[in-house]
Amino acid sequence: MRALRPRGRSTFLSVVAMVVALGGCALASDPPAPEVGGQESAAPTSAPAAATPAADPALHDLLPERIKSAGVIRVASNIPYPPWEMYTTVGGQQPTGIDYDLSQALAAKLGVKASFDQTAFDSMIPALLAGKADIVMAGIFDTPKRRESLSFVDYAKDGYSLLVVKGNPQGMKDVADLSGKTVAVQSSTSEEAALSKLSKRFESEGKPGVTVLAFPGDSEAFLAIKSGKAMARVQATSAAAYAAKTFEDGNAFELVESPSITAEFGGGMEGIGVPKADTELRTALQKALQSLMDDGTYLQILSRYGVENIALTKAEIDQGTD
Structure with missing residues (x-):
């Protein structure tokens, strides 16, 4: 999550059933974590959620017309993959995690909404290329192989x-x-x-x-x-x-x-996947991400999940290596 990031998960409920069978090993939820799976499960940080950024009209103008008209960016992701994406409660439907928080902040900065749609890992990129999603945010690595069909706005560096x-x-x-x-x-x-x-x-x-x-x-x-x-x-x-x-x-x-x-x-750059031909959306996301980096929102989101060490200071395109 992946030189790509691993994913392709089962539903969270099936995981919970397996957890119970093996003695109650539980995943933490939204920091600070409530009781999960019958256990007190402490998150690595109790940092508050980042404030919703104000919309930037100049960035909104960079979006493709289809997204301006729809008012929403459709995000394909695969839950759970903590701390990148997960649910706030066992059996719940409300996502949280780095990718969820960042998708909402990016959309707010761009003056639209972001849906965050559960998608099988193996189906995320095909769904994107088929026009069923606009971007992929799933803690995945930006690699040359993936760049045959996608372009990436890089937002973290991981090992x-x-x-x-x-x-x-x-x-x-x-x-x-x-x-x-x-x-x-x-x-x-x-x-x-x-x-x-x-x-x-x-x-x-x-x-x-x-x-x-x-x-x-x-x-x-x-x-x-x-x-x-x-x-x-x-x-x-x-x-x-x-x-x-x-x-x-x-x-x-x-x-x-x-x-x-x-x-x-491998390791390397993790990025937001965008169809290669969708240069307008890629540019809008890159500039919105840089704005979130500059105003501190981006680092606040990473800090909430205790992973400041993977932070970048510059939003770049397609910098991942194999």
Whole structure:
């Protein structure tokens, strides 16, 4: 979330059922978090929500006519993927998270509304290209492969880490420690492909490969670690750190960070995906994002979820690498 960001999740209710079966491991909700899944689940920050920015008529004028007429930007996303997008309560329908908050702030700055529409991960880009959505905001990485059909307004820079059970019983420290291990990922993500490539490299060096467990949902991959089916999860640092802080009040998982992990799995720029031909919308979003960066709204949103370290100071186009 992904050199892309992992996603393609099941519905939150199905995740809740699995959580209960495995002993009540819960996700935090909107900071500051209420009780979730029967547990007190503290969010990493209690920072208040950012104030709604005032509309800028000059930025509104940059929007394509179809969006001016509709008065809404349709955002395709895939929930849950904390802290990027999630629901405020278990079984609820109100989104929250970095992407939700930022989409609302961008729309307000542009003088329109933003719908935030739950979409299967594998269907987000096809929906965008088919005209069923205007943009994608789902914590996804801006990569050359994706830029074959999309352009990106980059809004964060993230790396990769391993998520392991609290106490790190396997003693993992870097990529080399994945040899011979079972690793959980989300299916149809770059992490899955990268692990397969890494496994083949290990085997070519005479070492045990990696056993990859791919799940349709992000939370299922977390629960595979919790239940002992997998020893680690490869994930973007922002999401893995949030999970480590919020699952079971921070007592379920811990983060393993190493330059070799980011080097192996990519990391890089995360961006708002826009159809390549939609240059008017891309320019409007870029300038609106820069305005939010300049007035402090952008950093306030990231601070609310404890991920100021992924912040950028300049809104740029298509700066992601493979």
